[in-house]
C-alpha cells in the first residue's frame with residue numbers, strides 16, 4: 001500500500017508546511033537512489049571501439065567466453081548513442097583525438113570512461129612519438145585507470161568493479177564529469 005502526503009495528517013501546530021519528506025528524511029529518496037544506481041551499474045553498455053593491441057588483448061579476451069563480461073551486465077554496442085561506457089584501449093594519436101572526443105559527446109548520459117593500458121593512460125611505449133597524446137584524459141574525463149601493457153582481463157574486471165563502486169556512491173543525478181585536462185587538438189586531417 002502506497003504512502004503519500006495526503007495519508008499523513010499534520011498534528012497540531014505543524015501548520016500548512018507539513019511535508020512527508022520532512023518527517024521521513026531519506027527513507028524514500030535513498031531507496032530510489034539505490035535502485036537507480038543498481039540499474040546503472042548492472043547494465044553498462046560499452047561501445048565497440050578499440051585503438052590498438054589492448055583492444056584485442058584485453059577487451060576481446062575479457063568479452064569472450066572464458067572471462068565473459070556479460071556476467072557483469074556489460075554488453076557491447078556498435079553505436080555511441082546506445083552506449084554509456086567507453087573503454088579506451090590503445091594509443092591515442094593526435095589524429096584520433098578529435099574523433100574520440102566526438103564519440104564521447106555522442107554517448108548517452110550518464111557516461112563513463114575507463115582508460116585501459118599504459119598507452120591510454122600516458123602514451124605508454126610511444127610517449128616520445130611525434131603524434132602521441134600523453135593520456136586520453138587530455139581530451140575526455142576518465143573515471144578509472146587500469147594500468148598494464150596490456151592489462152590482464154582480471155585487471156579490467158577489477159577496474160569495472162571500482163567503477164561500479166563509484167556509481168553506487170552517486171546521487172540520483174550523478175555529478176557532472178570532470179573536465180578533460182586540455183581541449184582536443186583541432187585541425188588534424190583524416
Ligand code: SF4
Pocket residue numbers: 052053054055057089090091116117118119120124125148149150151
Ligand atoms: S599498453 Fe601495450 S598492449 Fe596496450 S595498446 Fe599500448 S603497447 Fe599495446
